[in-house]
Amino acid sequence: MFDIKDKKVVLTGSCGIIGSVLEETLSGLCGELITIDIKDGKSKKHIVSDLSKVDSIDQVFKKTGHGIDAWINCHYPKHESWKCGASEAVEEHWKGHLWDHLGSYCYLSHRATDHLNSNGSLINFSSVHANYAPIFDVYSQLSIKPLPPAYMPIKSGILSFSKYLAALYAKKIRVNCISPGPIEDGLNNELAMFHRSRSPSGELVRAADLVGLIVFLISNASLKINGQDFIIDGGRSVCY
Secondary structure: OOOOOOOOOEEEEOOOHHHHHHHHOOOOOOEEEEEEEOOOOOOOOOEEEEOOOOHHHHHHHHOOOOOEEEEEEOOOOOOOOOOOHHHHHHHHHHHHHHHHHHHHHHHHHHHHHHHHHEEEEEEEOOOHHHHOOOOOHHHHOOOOOOOOOOOOOOOHHHHHHHHHHHHHOOOEEEEEEEEEEEEEOOOOOOHHHHHHHHOOOOOOEEHHHHHHHHHHHHHHOOOOOOOEEEEEOOOHHHHH
């Protein structure tokens, strides 16, 4: 039931913190793995593509073909104004982010539904911040820039559109979201300490902790699971 050795899987963002861990694990578990990233990748079937561009997305689907069992969107497009603060967020910031990340993500997700097999699985990555705002005082105390103002609308939009697709194509495929909390891999040490202090378990999530859920959502064990948002944060959000 949990076996995915006969599955054809596409993974975007395979060079990122989470994506690289997923690539390493899935390459030994699924029948065929196609990875996509803006950077050169390690897998045998890797496509270099800027997934914030419609033309690039269209070309990707020509290369992946149909007959896909699971499509995992783990990429993270960033507009050039990514690091600006709320007071610096001008029109270009909003237009750039809402297309480069959210708009392109939705376009790609919708296109992917046409390439999935019956009972296929579309898995999108959102964030715990689709539901919870950052604790801004902590960023000020640590002299760290908080998440940009477009971050919450982007992640909330990904979650909402995933539910839209889950309802629209419920008779054909299933669509679910994974919303991680702060990922310890690569997190600022002081910020990591703060989040650990607010977590009931005293621990944060590592990228490797997401693998089990991904395998489950690819497998036939999750055939009746659709339109769900899986918050994976070690219990951190219990204390927001």
